[in-house]
Amino acid sequence: MPVIKGPQVFPRTEFLRRLNAVKSEMDRLEIETLIVGNSSDITYLTGYTAKSSYVPQAVVISMKEEEPTFILRRQDAPAAVHQTFLDRKNIIGYSEALIGNPLKDGFDAIIDFVHEARAVERGIGVQLGYLSSRSAEKFKSRFKTARIVDCTHSVAWIRMIKSDLELEMMRDAAAIADAGVLKASEVIRPGVREAEVMAEIAAQLIRGAGGKEGTDLAPMTLCSSPRTGTSHIQWSEDVIREGSQINLEIAGVRHGYVSAIMRTFSVGAPCDRLRRLHDAEVSGLEAALNAVRPGATCSDVATAFYRTIERAGFQKDSRCGYAMGIDWGEPTASLKDGDMTELKPNMTFHLMLGNWIEEDFGYVISETFRVTQSGYEVLTKSPRKLYEL
Amino acid sequence: MPVIKGPQVFPRTEFLRRLNAVKSEMDRLEIETLIVGNSSDITYLTGYTAKSSYVPQAVVISMKEEEPTFILRRQDAPAAVHQTFLDRKNIIGYSEALIGNPLKDGFDAIIDFVHEARAVERGIGVQLGYLSSRSAEKFKSRFKTARIVDCTHSVAWIRMIKSDLELEMMRDAAAIADAGVLKASEVIRPGVREAEVMAEIAAQLIRGAGGKEGTDLAPMTLCSSPRTGTSHIQWSEDVIREGSQINLEIAGVRHGYVSAIMRTFSVGAPCDRLRRLHDAEVSGLEAALNAVRPGATCSDVATAFYRTIERAGFQKDSRCGYAMGIDWGEPTASLKDGDMTELKPNMTFHLMLGNWIEEDFGYVISETFRVTQSGYEVLTKSPRKLYEL
Numbered sequence: 048m049p050v051i052k053g054p055q056v057f058p059r060t061e062f063l064r065r066l067n068a069v070k071s072e073m074d075r076l077e078i079e080t081l082i083v084g085n086s087s088d089i090t091y092l093t094g095y096t097a098k099s100s101y102v103p104q105a106v107v108i109s110m111k112e113e114e115p116t117f118i119l120r121r122q123d124a125p126a127a128v129h130q131t132f133l134d135r136k137n138i139i140g141y142s143e144a145l146i147g148n149p150l151k152d153g154f155d156a157i158i159d160f161v162h163e164a165r166a167v168e169r170g171i172g173v174q175l176g177y178l179s180s181r182s183a184e185k186f187k188s189r190f191k192t193a194r195i196v197d198c199t200h201s202v203a204w205i206r207m208i209k210s211d212l213e214l215e216m217m218r219d220a221a222a223i224a225d226a227g228v229l230k231a232s233e234v235i236r237p238g239v240r241e242a243e244v245m246a247e248i249a250a251q252l253i254r255g256a257g258g259k260e261g262t263d264l265a266p267m268t269l270c271s272s273p274r275t276g277t278s279h280i281q282w283s284e285d286v287i288r289e290g291s292q293i294n295l296e297i298a299g300v301r302h303g304y305v306s307a308i309m310r311t312f313s314v315g316a317p318c319d320r321l322r323r324l325h326d327a328e329v330s331g332l333e334a335a336l337n338a339v340r341p342g343a344t345c346s347d348v349a350t351a352f353y354r355t356i357e358r359a360g361f362q363k364d365s366r367c368g369y370a371m372g373i374d375w376g377e378p379t380a381s382l383k384d385g386d387m388t389e390l391k392p393n394m395t396f397h398l399m400l401g402n403w404i405e406e407d408f409g410y411v412i413s414e415t416f417r418v419t420q421s422g423y424e425v426l427t428k429s430p431r432k433l434y435e436l
Numbered sequence: 437m438p439v440i441k442g443p444q445v446f447p448r449t450e451f452l453r454r455l456n457a458v459k460s461e462m463d464r465l466e467i468e469t470l471i472v473g474n475s476s477d478i479t480y481l482t483g484y485t486a487k488s489s490y491v492p493q494a495v496v497i498s499m500k501e502e503e504p505t506f507i508l509r510r511q512d513a514p515a516a517v518h519q520t521f522l523d524r525k526n527i528i529g530y531s532e533a534l535i536g537n538p539l540k541d542g543f544d545a546i547i548d549f550v551h552e553a554r555a556v557e558r559g560i561g562v563q564l565g566y567l568s569s570r571s572a573e574k575f576k577s578r579f580k581t582a583r584i585v586d587c588t589h590s591v592a593w594i595r596m597i598k599s600d601l602e603l604e605m606m607r608d609a610a611a612i613a614d615a616g617v618l619k620a621s622e623v624i625r626p627g628v629r630e631a632e633v634m635a636e637i638a639a640q641l642i643r644g645a646g647g648k649e650g651t652d653l654a655p656m657t658l659c660s661s662p663r664t665g666t667s668h669i670q671w672s673e674d675v676i677r678e679g680s681q682i683n684l685e686i687a688g689v690r691h692g693y694v695s696a697i698m699r700t701f702s703v704g705a706p707c708d709r710l711r712r713l714h715d716a717e718v719s720g721l722e723a724a725l726n727a728v729r730p731g732a733t734c735s736d737v738a739t740a741f742y743r744t745i746e747r748a749g750f751q752k753d754s755r756c757g758y759a760m761g762i763d764w765g766e767p768t769a770s771l772k773d774g775d776m777t778e779l780k781p782n783m784t785f786h787l788m789l790g791n792w793i794e795e796d797f798g799y800v801i802s803e804t805f806r807v808t809q810s811g812y813e814v815l816t817k818s819p820r821k822l823y824e825l
Contacts, residue, residue: 048796050662050663097667125663125665147770176570178569180572180573183569242643245642253635260673262631274439274514277486277512277518279487280485281652284649364511365510365511366536406438406513407440407514408437
């Protein structure tokens, strides 16, 4: 029996609006077919969030068709029918014989489809930057006569500016991230295992907030003493001790959209240096936000932060954040010195001010924010404090 | 202050044994330097499990040096010092200026290091299959005179055979997966939200089992009615209803090592077709396991399953599993028709018998197993039943 369509997160008009923006870019690039294999771009263009991108799959957009065609593994096609706005005739499952097959893979099926159903004379867009060299060679050799245009980040740049419906997802995700921070403040205590803290936080991030559930779980990071100078460690097998510092990075997820937050926790009174760093970072965070407005650049925002903490005697050598949306970071703009990307209304960023200033000493704070018509809206709402527990 | 080394999960001798196996392969391939960028391979070679692989990083192995050198982002170097067996002089953090930089990235730092510190005359191994075409071009153009050998899966094939210490990790991870299944059987009830079920399961997978905590959370899948013909959907916003079927896929994780399990749950009495499919699949699972022994092939195992369920009137068109270890699936052998990889003692597999036979009807069961000297050891221990709740 055919699978039924599930409840649609966005109306069809929203997806057609996104597709029209992509088609305008295709027109500019003088291509008539665009092959989109990046999983976050696929979520953006169709609503598909199932985790099947470890095998080849692609949305093929043609200037001649209103809807694109989604070509993916046969096993995953029912999920695409269920989750996406696409008509089922535009979802094509390729043979399971192409899985774990050293000679032919799903990209062959995708290329076959383009050859059979589309003209490529005017040019074809491919996300070369996401393809392995072997797969890129396959595209080049099998589209021998076509002009291939590298469109690696074309959809990502369009994704940067969120619609009101997308912003609603990001706000809900931010509320979930805040609920995770609140839960952390309730469970971080001396004698509690780090795993127990993360078990409670993970459960909260799935239960969600405000009646909205977390629809996925993004990576979670807990770096505690003596690891506060590290980032990207999930958690350790340690027990939280009196005097421990805990750097937490978590996120809420709603239908692919991610809002992240970082906060620092001190079990017992923080040392003077940590307190001074916290004060400097909060001042820097406020200065960075005050630099946010349409027409300012990513570099302006970062510079405002760097200059503020330098006045307090601190430095940060990593970037101050990045564009944020589907599946966490977007591969476009960074809040860093020299990134001249101009801010526009409804761009969203993770203002990531984690600062690992020595091998054994670091501090984290971050917010997810949106650029408004005249300034900024911070989506995450947790108190900007050094949590003392 | 320098960060201290954390508790080491494996002794130094274990890592040197793994490195020696890689060096034997390098000798066979006539290369004197191997650049390993795949994050699972890096975990295998060093013990590093922090989640920083979204930017370039690599372990550089030289035939002339006992220890390799780990080159990664400056921000992540303290985590490498803390987590790995490597001497700190063999951990090199590259500049943060290479992050979000369209002109130069971490691969330039890695190539610089190889040029400065190593001879490459005899040949250099690169994991071309994991590199984007642009990065692969960079390697080729910057090692112009060297013979480049594609070593994409060289370490993965070595990883396939686990040591006793690794098997201990996989057994502990399997016990955690089993605890997740038990938790699912306790919380899946009519009226309970799917998110609540997953919140409880996620918390259990982190709390762990037998005094061993889950050190990470692998992707979790819950596909319920009317989605039992789909795979790879995380969970939905539905409430579990009387008569619902739930297909669950979860895993336990210990220090990078993953053991997975799938089980099917029926709220109320299952329909006759589901019961028949379950019976056929369990018979097929047993037939597949009975085909496991050193010298048999992956194809033999899959064929035993396929023939058994065919006798009961069912078919499965997807493969029956894959090599399993660090970060879930390994990119080597598949349990599928025609995969002539020979089974050897201490290989580990996910015998994945999920069978999505119609768009709206599927069933899942799986085990993680090890090849022994004479047969098999199943690491996951949950009852092979259709859970009726």
